[in-house]
Amino acid sequence: MVKEIRCDLIVIGGGAAGLAAAAKAKRLGVGRVILVDSSPYMGRLLGGILPQCIHPGFGLQYFKEELTGPEFAERLVKQVYDLGVEMLTESYASDLRYSEDNVEVIAISPKGVIRLDGKALIYAAGARERSIFEIGVVGYRPAGVFTAGETQALMDLFGVMPGKEMVIIGSGDVGLIMARRFALEGADVKAVVELMPWPGGLTRNVVQCLEDFGIPLLLSHMVTKILGRRRVAGVEVVKVNEDLKPVSGTEKVLECDTVVVAAGIVPKAELLEEAGALIDRATHGPIVNDFLETTLHNVFAAGNALIINDLVDHAAEQGERAAESVAYILEGGEIPHEGVKKVVLGRNVRLAMPQRVTGLKDVYLHVRVKKPEENVRLVVRELGLEVKMPRVRPAEMIRLPIRRDRIAAIGDSKLTVSVEAE
Amino acid sequence: MIREARVKCIVCPIGCEITVTLRNGEILSIKGNRCVRGAEYARQEVLEPKRMLITVIKVRGGNLPVVSVKTLKPIPKKLISKAIEALANLEVEAPIKVGDTVMKNLLDLGVDVVATRSVNRLRREESLQ
Numbered sequence: 283m284v285k286e287i288r289c290d291l292i293v294i295g296g297g298a299a300g301l302a303a304a305a306k307a308k309r310l311g312v313g314r315v316i317l318v319d320s321s322p323y324m325g326r327l328l329g330g331i332l333p334q335c336i337h338p339g340f341g342l343q344y345f346k347e348e349l350t351g352p353e354f355a356e357r358l359v360k361q362v363y364d365l366g367v368e369m370l371t372e373s374y375a376s377d378l379r380y381s382e383d384n385v386e387v388i389a390i391s392p393k394g395v396i397r398l399d400g401k402a403l404i405y406a407a408g409a410r411e412r413s414i415f416e417i418g419v420v421g422y423r424p425a426g427v428f429t430a431g432e433t434q435a436l437m438d439l440f441g442v443m444p445g446k447e448m449v450i451i452g453s454g455d456v457g458l459i460m461a462r463r464f465a466l467e468g469a470d471v472k473a474v475v476e477l478m479p480w481p482g483g484l485t486r487n488v489v490q491c492l493e494d495f496g497i498p499l500l501l502s503h504m505v506t507k508i509l510g511r512r513r514v515a516g517v518e519v520v521k522v523n524e525d526l527k528p529v530s531g532t533e534k535v536l537e538c539d540t541v542v543v544a545a546g547i548v549p550k551a552e553l554l555e556e557a558g559a560l561i562d563r564a565t566h567g568p569i570v571n572d573f574l575e576t577t578l579h580n581v582f583a584a585g586n587a588l589i590i591n592d593l594v595d596h597a598a599e600q601g602e603r604a605a606e607s608v609a610y611i612l613e614g615g616e617i618p619h620e621g622v623k624k625v626v627l628g629r630n631v632r633l634a635m636p637q638r639v640t641g642l643k644d645v646y647l648h649v650r651v652k653k654p655e656e657n658v659r660l661v662v663r664e665l666g667l668e669v670k671m672p673r674v675r676p677a678e679m680i681r682l683p684i685r686r687d688r689i690a691a692i693g694d695s696k697l698t699v700s701v702e703a704e
Numbered sequence: 705m706i707r708e709a710r711v712k713c714i715v716c717p718i719g720c721e722i723t724v725t726l727r728n729g730e731i732l733s734i735k736g737n738r739c740v741r742g743a744e745y746a747r748q749e750v751l752e753p754k755r756m757l758i759t760v761i762k763v764r765g766g767n768l769p770v771v772s773v774k775t776l777k778p779i780p781k782k783l784i785s786k787a788i789e790a791l792a793n794l795e796v797e798a799p800i801k802v803g804d805t806v807m808k809n810l811l812d813l814g815v816d817v818v819a820t821r822s823v824n825r826l827r828r829e830e831s832l833q
Binding site: 323326333349352353355356437485488489490493494672673 | 712713714718719738755756758759760762767768769770772774781784788802820821822824
């Protein structure tokens with residue numbers, strides 16, 4: 283028999299965004315809030331990816347002090363329990379069914395299958411790592427190939443060293459941070475191999491994780507092949523040209539026993555997509571308006587399930603923003619869906635979120651550029667808004683605050699965001 | 705003797721390339737920074753670079769086999785490998801609360817090492833899993 287629970291708000295995901303959303307909703311007086319989280323070990327590791335991110339750099343904005351990932355997680359977890367959020371831990375949201383006035387979630391829990399009926403949903407299921415299969419590496423499939431997150435869980439939750447000689451594919455922040463962890467714990471990091479001509483991660487991490495330890499960063503290089511039958515024996519790397527195509531004659535072999543794939547993360551939005559929400563092909567997350575409402579009314583999204591964030595503080599802030607929207611509609615507030623302005627991507631803009639704006643909310647327009655540039659202006663043409671930017675980089679999300687009255691004051695049906703030369 | 709040191713600033717995302725000119729170890733000038741925080745960072749980086757040390761140490765009887773720890777203050781970069789060796793064989797007994805000191809006065813630097821997560825004692829029903 284399927285147990286049924288009715289509630290006001292269902293939150294899917296117990297990472298930074300989901301926990302912050304649930305806590306904020308309770309603070310704003312939302313009645314029954316149920317949070318579904320799939321992490322194992324009886325909720326001991328609640329906090330999404332935070333418990334294994336043991337480095338500092340979290341919380342400067344959200345908690346106004348610098349914390350490590352597990353510290354950030356413990357604070358948020360304490361808040362949700364103290365505020366009376368009901369937690370369904372070790373539970374997997376397997377199905378999302380949607381109608382205009384009800385959101386139904388099927389949760390597979392240790393206590394059996396539970397059907398949750400909610401007036402609103404905040405979807406904060408986080409992201410997943412890109413795998414070796416998604417980045418075009420051929421060769422054998424020996425032991426010793428991990429994603430960066432897997433090695434992080436092995437080392438920093440379970441004290442297991444995944445290898446001795448590492449090659450890291452991709453220079454995003456997780457890859458850089460793991461390079462430092464490997465080096466600190468005595469492994470030999472042979473190289474970080476990056477396809478693009480610039481590093482994928484923050485300058486801070488390039489300096490403190492690679493340069494501090496003398497780890498080579500091979501820009502404009504790709505791993506073409508994994509060598510070794512039973513265990514990884516090495517990788518073949520090759521230089522790439524401006525079109526990211528291999529330059530023949532530049533192939534070389536790096537010997538190693540472990541390959542770590544740090545090729546970025548992608549929002550886990552499948553459940554939303556199956557339920558009918560429109561997905562943005564640029565962000566890979568759902569299309570949302572300035573209330574962070576998806577194209578399914580009363581269904582909101584936050585955190586890395588919505589857009590890949592640079593900082594956990596921003597994921598948590600999106601959770602709170604989604605919770606404010608839920609409190610607003612539960613009190614009878616209406617979110618307009620007609621006459622909403624579309625955000626259009628202009629020159630050197632890879633993605634923008636929210637993709638729609640009503641003009642009823644002050645908004646942080648999240649923008650990521652396609653390529654690095656210096657001395658440029660970020661422009662929203664219809665608003666006559668221009669901000670000087672000494673430097674823009676794909677690794678760094680731009681968050682442009684825009685006041686609602688400014689948006690509401692114009693008649694245009696779109697906002698075009700672009701990066702223009704000075 | 706005059707020498708120049710280049711520092712890539714990490715204070716903010718702009719990432720200024722800062723040049724510090726020194727004579728016999730004393731700073732003559734700092735150029736290329738856009739703000740005072742950048743100048744201070746470059747000064748510290750050239751005279752005595754410091755880093756937070758983050759690692760894990762072993763736990764006896766815990767529901768996790770290791771606990772993550774950090775130094776309460778940054779320590780000199782050149783002592784990082786010594787510090788990690790000093791922590792390599794340290795073992796603590798569960799339960800541990802976040803913020804508990806696991807080592808006092810690391811390498812006589814006057815800096816304590818504290819736990820950054822809570823690890824409870826392993827209960828029998830958990831070990832069955």
